[in-house]
Amino acid sequence: MLSLANVQVVYGRAIEAVRDVSLEVEAGAIVALLGSNGAGKSTLLKAISGVLHPEGGEIVGGTVTFLGEEIGRATPDDIVRRGLIQVPEGRALFATLTVEENLLMGGFTRRRSEVAEGLDRVYALFPRVHERRHEISGYLSGGEQQMVAIGRALMGRPRLVMLDEPSLGLAPQIIDGIFETIVTLNREEKLTVLLIEQNAQLALEVASFGYIIENGRIVLDGAAEKLRANDDVQEFYLGMSGGARKSMRDVKHYKRRKRWLS
Amino acid sequence: MDFLLLLVSTGLVTGAAYGLIAMGFALVYKATGVVNFAQGELMMLTAYVSFSVADRTGLSFLMLMALTIPISMAIGLLLERIFIRPMLGEPVFSIVMVTIGLAVILRGLVILVWGPDPAVFDVGLPDTVIRLGPVPFYPAQLVLVAAMAGVTTIAWIFLRFSRIGIAMRAVAANETAARLSGISVSRIHAFAWMFSSAIASIAGVLFAANFKLAPDMWFQGMKSFPAVILGGLDSVIGASVAGLVIGVVENLFQGYVGQGMREISGFIVIVVVLMVRPYGLFGSREIERV
Known part of the structure; x- marks a missing residue:
């Protein structure tokens, strides 16, 4: 339904915020895009919605296609009219x-x-x-x-809703309610969802497919259960190792490289 | 007692003109976040254009306004397109500088086209004196006050209930969110300039009818500034009420204190008010949830 191919976003003609990002959101799916602070998640969403320009950002390469049409150069109101709507961060x-x-x-x-x-x-x-x-x-x-x-x-x-960190700053109980609503909308109204989260645990529970973005690049993708099983994701996003929660005292980041960086 | 009544009534008339001009300022500020320093010049330009139309056609007052307002809207749109639209995304301060430049250009343009001498602008209103109780009024004065009341009411209804009006407030509240909701921000900015230009033309024609049509009319824009600040900068309704307040205060200062006080009294009021209410009488406070 929505597909990005090699999208590159640059701020102020100098700083590359997103590099060669390709992703696919199938109709009717919930797709999660995970990543830590500053990984380029929100920038990517802004790029898709066409609202980078006032901030000095620009899509300089790649294509954004929605329902078979290129929307990389479309105005924000045109994109909304096509049914691609964002719930912004905060x-x-x-x-x-x-x-x-x-x-x-x-x-x-x-x-x-x-x-x-x-x-x-x-x-x-x-x-x-x-x-x-x-x-x-x-x-x-x-x-x-x-x-x-x-x-x-x-x-x-909307035909596709992009949610930018719906859990941000909310109490766990409230977050559960919000996520329940998202799942309901997806099941009952066939609403396609692109979910951006820092809370990987939560996002991978409701999503069927996930992408992990770091430093402006997609470093890992796969079905949600596969991602949940992945050692790196478990260690760096789910805070687990060997199935058990571990104490922060034992975490030695330098000991273990993320495999996707090598 | 009669002296006081006279001061208040003529103060209300001048104040109505201030209020109208101030509403133009506030409308553009509300929707675009920019103080349009060319508002006074816009008022002067549209008044002169209307003067030329009246001169050629000799229309009745209502017909003249019916023609002047759409023309002014077109002028507002055109100016926004040429001077403001290319500045979209630039810092607000730069855009304000552009409006100052625009102001100087318009001043020059008016002198270039219509000459430096004051003209008598016959808007087609009778000049028989009407007495309201003990106070005599010219019809043009009453029309000015009525126009301000009318425009204020329309502006209130427009901003409160119409789609475009709510969108203007939405753009003011959060521009990015407005874009994400499918509101074309540049179109809303254009609307704001258009409506503010229409209000400027009503102010300009009626000011010229009451006082004079001269190339120094733009100064009324500066004199309305206390009203804009007093009203709260982003409150269109506040601007109109504050206009009346400033008009009356000016007259009272002049009448009871002295001639020189007239020019500065408005600014004295601002200083006092801003010390007590920094966001003006009707301006919106920052919404902060604790």
Whole structure:
């Protein structure tokens, strides 16, 4: 559905943030993109959504194809209209607007009737959001804000949703709820999901396929269960070695090289 | 008592002009984050264009406005396209500098085209004095106040309920998120310039009708600045209310303190208000969740 081929992103014509990234998101799948801070995950998502330009970033090589059409040069609103919608990192709500106004803006590219329908759908999915619809969104709790952010994306009638660290700064219980919703949307509404996470454990539980990105490159990919079984992933992303959790005291990073770096 | 009433009533008239100009400032600032220093010049330019239209056609006041407003919107769009759009993504300060440059260009342009001498702008309003209680008004004065009330109401409804209006607030709140929601930010910026230019033209024509049409009219833009700050910079409604406040305060200072006080009284009000409320009377505070 979405496929990237050798995408290269450069900031300020000098700093290469993403290099030769190729990935594939099949229709109906949940695909995870894992990586630590600064690996280039968010940059990649911004590149796909076409919003790098104001930050001085640019796709300088490779192709981004969505539903068979090249969208590497498309404007952000065009990309949203095609059904490729991002839930940005840290929610990024319109803080001064009410919850409902946030949702309405999510449906900016859609017809009036579709917007009304979308509101009903989001409120049915998140009763909590319905309760707080007239409140200023900036004052909501983190979990509620994340629901509004997801709801806002759903208002645009996406075929593929890209979630940038939905778990960021949320309590474990809230995160579980959010992930449940994502899985439900995927199962019941056939929504395709590209999930970006630092929390590899969580992401590989719901995803069917995963990519690992480091220093702007994809270093490993595979089916989720295969990744979970991989020694390197276990050690560096899941914090396990030999199946048992180990004490941080015993971690000696220099002893063990990541195999994909050699 | 009569003296006070007179000062207040004429203050409200001048204040209405300030309010209209200030709303133009606030609208562009709200949507684009840029203080458009050419707002006063835009008002002057559109007033002169309207003057030329009136001169050629001799239209009635309402017809003249019906023609002036769309023309001004086109001018606003054009200026945004030529001067502001290419600056997208540049630092705000650079864009503000561009508006200052634009202001100087427009001042020159007006003198170049229409000459340096003041002109009498007959907008087609009668000049019979109307008495409201003890206070006499010219029709043009009442129209100015009514126009400000009307524009304020329309602006409020527009920003509160219309799709484009909410989108303007959304862009102001988070530009990247707006892009990710499919809002074309550059189109919203263009809309803001268009509407702000329309408001400028209403202010310009009515100011010229009440006072004079001269190439130093742009200075009213600077004089409206206290109203913009007082209103809170990003509050369109606040700007209009603050305009009235500044207009009345100026008149009272002039009447009771002395001629020289008029020019600085607005700024004194700002200093006092900003000490108490740094975000202006109606401006939005940073939303911070603790």
